[in-house]
Amino acid sequence: MGAFLFRRLLATIPLLFVILALSFMFMRSAPGGPFDSERSVPPQVEQSLRAKYHLDEPLSAQFMRYMGGLLHGDLGPSFKYQSRTVNEIIAQAFPVSLTLGVLGLLISLVIGIPAGVFGAVYHNRPADYGIMSLSLLGISIPNFVIGPLLIIVFCFTLGWLPAGGWGAVNQMILPAVTLGALRAAYIARLMRAGMLEVIHQDFIRTARAKGLSEATVIGKHGLRVGILPVVTYLAPATASILVGSVVVERIFDIPGLGMFFVNSALNRDYTMAMGTVLLYSTILITLNLLVDVLYAALDPRVELR
Amino acid sequence: MNRRILLLFLTLFISACSPDSRPPDFAYLLGAEPETIDPTLSSGQPEGRVARTIFEGLTGNDPVDLHPVPGMARSWDITPDGLVYIFHLRSAVWSDGHPVTAHDFAYAWQRLLEPKNAARYANMLYPVANAEAYNKGTLTDVSALGFKAEDDSTFVVTLKSPCAYFLDLCAFYTLLPVPRATIEKYGDDWIKPEHIVTNGPFLLGEWILNRHIRFLKNPRYWDAEHVYLNVADAYTSENINANFNLYMTGVLDWLDSGGVPLFVIPELKQRSDFHVAPYFNTYFYRFNVTRPPFNDARVRKAFFLAMDAGAITQYVLRAGQEPAHSLIPPGIPGYTEAQLPKRNIEEAQKLMAQAGYPNGQGFPKAEVLFNTSESHKQIAEVLQSQWKEALGVKVDLVNQEWKVYLNSVQTLDYWMARGGWIGDYLDPNTFLDMWTSKNGNNRTGFDDPAYDALIERASRTLDPAERMGLLNQAENWILNREMIILPIYYYVVMNLYDPEDFSGLTPNLQNQIMLKGIKPLKGHRGRPRDIHTPATAERF
Secondary structure, eight states: OHHHHHHHHHHHHHHHHHHHHHHHHHHHHSSSOTTOOSSOOOHHHHHHHHHHTTTTSOHHHHHHHHHHHHHTTOOOBOSSSTTSBHHHHHHHHHHHHHHHHHHHHHHHHHHHHHHHHHHHHTTTSHHHHHHHHHHHHHHHSOHHHHHHHHIIIIIIISOOSOSSOSSSGGGTHHHHHHHHHHHHHHHHHHHHHHHHHHHTSHHHHHHHHTTOOHHHIIIIIIHHHHTHHHHHHHHHHHHHHHHHHHHHHHHTTOOSSHHHHHHHHHTTOHHHHHHHHHHHHHHHHHHHHHHHHHHHHHOTTOOOO | OHHHHHHHHHHHHHHTSOSOOOOOSEEEEEESOOSOOOGGGOOSHHHHHHHHHHOOOSEEEOTTTOOEEESSEEEEEEOTTSOEEEEEEOOOBOTTSOBOOHHHHHHHHHHHHOGGGOOTTGGGGTTBTTHHHHHTTSOOOGGGSSEEEEETTEEEEEBSSOOTTHHHHTTSGGGSOOOHHHHHHHGGGGGSTTTOOOOSSEEEEEEETTTEEEEEEOTTSTTGGGOOOSEEEEEEOOOHHHHHHHHHTTSOSBBOGGGOOGGGHHHHTTSTTEEEEEEEEEEEEEEOTTSTTTTSHHHHHHHHHTOOHHHIIIIIIOSSOEEOSSSSOSOOTTOOOOOOOOOOHHHHHHHHHHTTOGGGTTOOOOEEEEESOHHHHHHHHHHHHHHHHHHOOOOEEEEEOHHHHHHHHHTTOOSEEEEEEEOSSSSTHHHHGGGSTTOTTOOSOOOOHHHHHHHHHHHHOOSHHHHHHHHHHHHHIIIIISOOEEEEEEEEEEEEOOTTTEESOOOOTTOOOOSTTOEESSSOTTOOOOSSOOSSOOOO
């Protein structure tokens, strides 16, 4: 296990390096630069600007400079938000996205798992059909439809919740639900499928034969194996919730990192784009690793080598 | 372990919450997140709005008609030749209690011109003697610059040639004073709320990325008795629909077109809280005058005469915009803008035939370039079909992502390109000097010494009427004579606010919002607004 973790972590370093090098290349090959604007600046001023941000150096030198800074944990200055460093921006914006993502994920688990178990237990009965139809809706309706619908109902019609912004708890509810809805539906289906497979297996029959209560059979023995597909899905779900929060952040005007993911590239904010790419790739890699570990912990048949 | 995770989320949660939970007296939409709030280094509308809320220059602008009014300077004398301005400063203090002196202005202006600071709007100071040379690095002697602090309360400025709008420029945000001691102590971090020292009507309370900037009344401001808001929040967001929702639910008290979704405009026009007013901003197409077929003025004129901009304002934009008959929007006191002829398809066809393209035959490849946006696309489509119908020519439409588009326009890699221009100060010159051959904003390839000379002559002319006449000649030169750009429509200011809740929000030509002077009236802000159109509709 220790050796496995060590090897995987070691492999992460060249992987991240390749990702950064590729992003750097792609970004620099795009036409236009961070200081282009609708209003021109005198060439001398442009020169000073470029010198200030070391854009006048050869590309290889710039890349080395960036990687050198990275070793010290310095992601560089933002080209667009001149008075902030990328570290500062991520430190302000990422906790917001993370809070939103965690809330969304919690909601999807709290709704999805019981719904799936319920559907499996009442297999092919009205309750099951009801749950599955709802989940089909959840999967089919994109969040840019769910979000505005929720706003119409809860903000304009009922007037219970604020339509946007961030800070107060009541501002977090609608975005978290919007973000969690799709995953809740997906998790419900995965959970149901997992449980259905488990329910008919020998060890469940053994558990029942031992005279255990149905709740223990399902809740303790069944759930532990039946949840495996959901666990596998958790990593991509977390990743997509964190990265995909960009739409929800837009609908509800939430000051998270999502918008930087897109805008930094459009603004040619080179360092900011590299920073978000680095952050999100690290998250993705870590989560995948975590799933492998969790898998081994949950299913005795899986061994980490 | 579980507790530690819980603790982590708790800290994240708290850090995501706002430290100052007081409700604001006024909340409005600032626009995009400011790139900086260092006035010297600012270069855009949101940045300028912040700078002018927390700093005050030698002059300010009247909130309604924008004429220059005393600011830090209580009065000024101008020599008869219009070259020397002597500003007499009032006794005012910075927010840390130190007096605001003429030396602060000298420091700020020199900082603006310092080449290594790379201030993008340093050219606003170019009318001052030697400022341009210093900014461009050809002159390094600071003492040769045309401004100096005679004593603590007298600031003397020498211009290189008379400049009729110099007092307007003194209110511009890059010319605002900045606190030397604070900048020297904290470097680039001086604008952080915990360090910043300001001299304007408001203090910077907090600045939360992509959320809001909180302004607090500055009790040390010289005219604090005319500041009626204690706490004001400026929301920084570019999400048009979300901003509109915030207004409709009563979170925002004021917003401009950054919160007006195009599709609700017809309905908004029925509302009494929707205000449409002229804007100092024109929408036009640039011609690349170096590339066939638009290197021929007859073709350019034909394209204008064949166009019906009314169809665009009426069916695409719908908010009350007017088709443009000039480049300079109407509304500058003392200036009559150029008057382009009305649509005339027959004349247009004749011009095309003269240029060698009768009924569009033999017309070469030509494209309209615009930055990716739904409304730019719709406008281009309307024009495309009008030209096809009237002139028999096929023009292709090409959209490019913003930075790519800018790059194409700068390098003259286009045929026709969508453009817009907001005047920086209330004078025709702000729309005209950009077409001189050396100006970086020209971007049409137009290079005409006669035009350069005309602009130069106007800038040296002291008599206001004569000067305006010359500028009018210049505008006619680039439109009626050369048609290097195709004016399409004048933008309008679209503001949403309830005049029963606040006074002092009257729209102005530059859509400046000045917090000083905004007064809460009924004190019932924050209630959700009537979603359905109010019965008492006001017509525009």
